[in-house]
Amino acid sequence: MEAVAKSYNHRNQPVTALAGVTLHIPKGDFVAVVGPSGSGKSTLLLTLGGMLSPSHGQVFLDGCSLYDLSPEQRARLRRKKIGFLFQTFNLVAYLSAIENVQLPLFLAGMEERDQRVKAESLLERVGLADWLDHKPSELSVGQQQRVALARMPANDPVVILADEPTGSLDPDTSEDVLDFLQELNREGRTIVMVTHYPAAAQRAKRTVKLVSGRIRLDETISTIEPARDGQKDVI
């Protein structure tokens, strides 16, 4: 991100969500974005994901300026390279667990039979092999988040953007989710995670603290091994 600013009007009051944020995230990094409520964490995440155009500045992904692309081109890019994980899971209520995981595969144009095979293996990976045809309302909160976890890497994204992924979960399930994110990170995926929880932030390689839309702290956690050699910046 280069000098990214985002402001908007809320009830006729100007609000500055991001105020000139510059942030370089190398490939394979695991960044925890922390800060108080209203500091611009979610805005930063959506801007990184090509979902929210900045008022000023530019966002690059693999050297490509996201907001110089048309909305359709950005949608295509999200389909191929970005996976989202939401605090409220955002599962489609009328679809079963497997159908929810199939969604990104359908959007990517995969054949129906292949979709099902891949979705099954993803759900098996998160321990939901016996819950394939259950709707979200028939699953526990932890199981719902696991469906969301299975859906997230379905299209094999290089970047995963997670917004408070443990916000609605009990400690044990939170640990499972963080383990899964670390596992995905070890596979070489870049992860940016917004969180309120210091314990969750400590699972990342790097912590960025936002206050009033500005970066106040950007530190690499020493206990976590740094990005592998030869990896270039992706964001």
Next chain:
Amino acid sequence: MQLRNLVCRELFERRNQLGTSFLAILLGITAIVAIKNVTFYSEKAVAKELDALGANILILPKSATLQGYYSADMQEEEFPEEYVTRLATSDLQGLDNLSPKLCVPIAVEGKSLTLTGILPRNEFQAKAAWQGAGIFARPQGCGTTSIRLPLASKETLVRKRVIETLGEREALVGADVAESLGVKQGDEVKLLGKTFTVIAVLPQTGTVDDSRVFAHLHTVQELAGKGRVVNAIEVVGCCSQISKGLVQKINKLLPDAKVVTITQVVDTQIRTNRMMSHLSGVFLVIIVLVGGASTANYMYANVFERRREIGTLMAMGADSSLILRMFLLKALLLGLAGGIGGYLLGSVLAIALGPRIAGIPVLPMPLLLLWAVGLSVAIAVVASYLPARRAARLDPCVTLQEI
């Protein structure tokens, strides 16, 4: 997972929510199909009735008085035979058999009879100028019987009041005449000093036709010394064209003639048709307004309710055209279901109520299925377009309510 699965799953899982708009379309289509179905068979039945009556329009001299339909030509006023040519070469739609007549009172063996000159149809066909004038081409939807009847058929003259061929010295005699003169088919009879062969004795009709002798118009004109004149022209007018003002058009073409029709029957038909047509129109407006508004309202609510889902799909890479297609496909399915359901219900209603309301048997009309589905789909898709476009243009950030 395909787009159709996604749409069908949502439709099926939330079917209760679209109940009102589906019902509005279903009932509207049902009513229109039922009315159109009954109207079609009602028109057909009346057209058949009119056809059975024979000619339904009379063209008379301006000063003639109409005492009775079957004796309309039995008066002394005359007009030129050339009027027939004018009618035949006009571009009027819905004219069928033209039958010019000239009546001459005669006495045979001391008995008073009427000699009626008629023009056989082959005389029309022989005139090149009348070819293609549409006189013998049956307009669509008339619902009358086939024009091609056996040559010199007795039924032809009685029912259609026209005959295919008639020789110069050939005659057809009414039932009463045959009885009083004691003649039968193949006999000879002397009329106005000339001998004629009886080619047929007409069946009893209970009208003045039973006391007539029919011969070729030009022979009667010659024997009576009348020149090329006639007393009346009988016309089989297509019922639907009569309701569209055929009588007035003939009046305009022949301003010196009087044009009358079997008003009672035709007026009833006109009134029925007009009422059904208006009723059908009213229902059409209602279904477009109520069905359209209800569908649009439902779709707007559906888009609002699903904005988080739309945002999620967009976050996963769905573009706006996919979101638009998702909602329009849903509208298409809603329209298809409403159209097919409406057609089935409407047909059942028409079959059940047709005999009670209109006193006629009603059969289902497959053509109405296309009409019903087309209308229903058009209403659903057009009404859903703006909500669908709104969904496609939603800001994914706002829909996710993450800011």
